[in-house]
Amino acid sequence: MTAAPAFSATTRPVDTYEAAAAPLPAIEWVEVSAGPRGGIGLRAGTTVDPTDVYLAGHFPELTVYPGVFTLETIGQAVTAAVGYCAGRLPHLHLLRSARFLAPLLAGDTLTVEASVGPVGEDQSFDVTARCVRGDGVHAATVRAVYRWPSADGGNAR
Amino acid sequence: MRLGHGELRALLPHRYPMLLLDRVDSVEPGVSLEAVKAVTGCEPCYRGIAEGQAPDRYAYPASLLIESFGQGAAVLWLLSRGPGTTGLPMFTAARDCVLLRPVYPGDVIRHRVRLEQVVHGAAFATGSSWVGTDQVAEFGSMMAVVRPADAVAERKR
């Protein structure tokens, strides 16, 4: 077992979107700060764009940012913040709990504040995120485990 | 009972490219359902990948896999609610969802969904997703509510 990898420098949001399959560019900006025990803190944000191709279908009569896109925003923010490990991007492995408390509509901003890591020996790390809508309303809370998949491409335990 | 794509469109408010089920192969309303989602490279989530990325970057986004399962749960619930019920099914909470291995274009996902409980307008579903004989995800608990569209659109303070 090699030593647990450390978090690397941040990548730009646009690079994160272009690096892997994703329904939409789900972050406009990311800020990273040092956290306790080698972990990091991150802040990231996006704005709900009703002309996005996926959002046009969710729903045609009313744009609502789906809960899973809040997960997408958190995932892209985590990817941008922690970077690659042996050329691989971190994947969502375990969603311990997610709660979506308030709808995000066209033009709403979403701000994610998350604590990330530290990284375990199995290349996994915890992410605890609190999401706030532009008007200050608590929109979501997510607790998850991300990991860099092993070299065989699997994401198995 | 089997439901084709047209019947799914009649049940769900989601539309292209956010309608993430192709067919329901079997359903016992209010109890369980088996739904099919074929992943193709034509889906818009593959449009933004930069040229020359590694094969693992084409993994189907976790956010869309979870949404697809959730739509299976929504169909199961909506069928048991009977005709004349309208509104937007909103995915409000999840617990203990594990993503076991990546899914790629060409894979056909089968969701096995069980409706655990319907309480005071909230539904709780559980289940798993499979590609062939490989389990790709386990869903401990997914919670949804149905909200009238005008109630979602109304900005609460």
Add this chain to the structure above:
Amino acid sequence: MSDRDQHMAELREIVAEVLELEPEEVADTADFVEEYEADSLRAIEILARIEKKYKVEIPQAELNEMRSLKAVHEVVARHAGWQD
């Protein structure tokens, strides 16, 4: 263990799991909303688990009452016919 102690222990476990706390962190009279940042989704989740475990139906109007472990016990006892 008395019936009441047994029921309180079971309810404490349900509440702790939903609120993502350790059972010993859930005080008998602590207000879920003020002390543990609970919200309406959590309340419905607690209610759903109780209805499933005890095979009892609790009217939605009681949700507002169920703001602490002690209050939850009182509501469930009333509807489940517990003589605690």
